[in-house]
Amino acid sequence: MINQIKLINFENKNEPFFIFRPFLLSKSINFLKKNFNGKILYSVKANPAKYILNGIKENGIKTFDVSSIDEIKKTRDLIPEAEIFFMNPIKPRYSISEAYFKFGVKNFALDCLDELEKILVQTKNAKDLILHIRMKINNLSSKIDLSRKFGATNNQIIKLNKMINSLTLKSGICFHVGSQCMNPFSYKKTLIKLREFICNNGIKIDFINIGGGFPSIYQNMKPSNIKVYCNIINEEFFNLEKLKSFIFMAEFGRSIVTECLSLVVRINLRKKNMLYINDGVHGCLKEAGLRNFIFPVRLIRNGKIINKDIKPFSFYGPTCDSGDFMKGPFYLSNEAKEGDFIEIGQLGSYAESFKTSFNSFMHSKEVIVLNDKPMLTMY
Secondary structure (H helix, E strand, O other), X not given: OOOOHHHOOOOOOXXXXXXXXXXXXXXXXXXXXXXXXXXXXXEHHHOOOHHHHHHHHHOOOOEXXXXXXXXXXXXXXXXXXXXXXXXXXXXXXXXXXXXHHOOOOXXXXXXXXXXXXXXXXXXXXXXXXXXXXXXXXXXXXXXXXXXXXXXXXXXHHHHHHHHHHHOOOEEEEEOOOOEEEOOOHHHHHXXXXXXXXXXXXXXXXXXXXXXXXXXXXXXXXXXXXXXXXXXXXHHHHHHHHOOOOOEEEEEEOHHHHHHHEEEEEEEEEEEOOEEEEOOOOOOOOHHHHOOOOOOOEEEEEOOEEEOOOEEEEEEEOOOOOOOOEEEEEEEEEOOOOOOOEEEEOOOOOOOOOOOOOHHHOOOOOOEEEOOOOOOOOOO
16 A cells, blocks of 8 residues: 555645544444444544544444533434433533433433432433443553542442332443553453352343443554454353343444544754654643653655654653653654654544643644555554
């Protein structure tokens, strides 16, 4: 596949811009459809851009995990037929009412009695709800720990499940192993514990949602192939099916969209091995700064990729904040200088979502579509 960077007109490109490779979005979705034996939910928070949501829809996914009423509005506007799961365990009252009565959302997550009571009150004790109890589990194998904020204990789950069943409502259990989970056996261990918990405590549920956490590949993080994750999970789905028939699902975000988008930034200044660029941690590169994700990079000058005499660099973003720093190392040609461009790969997830307006810098409104290879791939 021929590199298409030369097709871009770099003249007057003063602001960062995205390169979108739609075939990579199709590739990741088709891979999951083939290998995952459950319902695929797209996690809107990973990237809520309109062209991404349209691409998700065009590739046959019409089930979405959302965290806010605005994500619900955006999803419903673009995809009227979408099945929406409101999986934030703690929600404002108004958003519950609006989600149910205005947008037809019936699936809600919760992790405590107070949230259950809120949902019942705000939906006027609706009888067509499906309530998913968030189970507390450890996130020891994940790069981003999500276990501290949400999750019900086993005793709390037993009580909540009995209460939901007494109301003749459908219910499920969901969990999250943490973002960028590097060990596929984390899912296996949790599903084995869940099976034992269901058997030993008479838990009556119809849905099992294993959450997100499916990883992507970065320069400093190279997990097992996603097929390994799917095979391990599918095996435990089979074991759970011996108890009864469940509807299994997972929330895919990072693993679907990461590879299909890269960001092109411009070098404002070079000081030795430090490059000052026009995007940073307050823009689309939060994970490079606060979480030390090392993204693949390549230097571009006059529409050509420069890859000789490779050296390690760190980046500073454009804001006045000295914390706008990305340690890396990011490996680029030692020829890098002011005015050159850098393509930063693997930014389809949590780049668009995290950007802010700090210092009133502009961030990545332009999107250029190409059809060439990504710098890294798991598919």
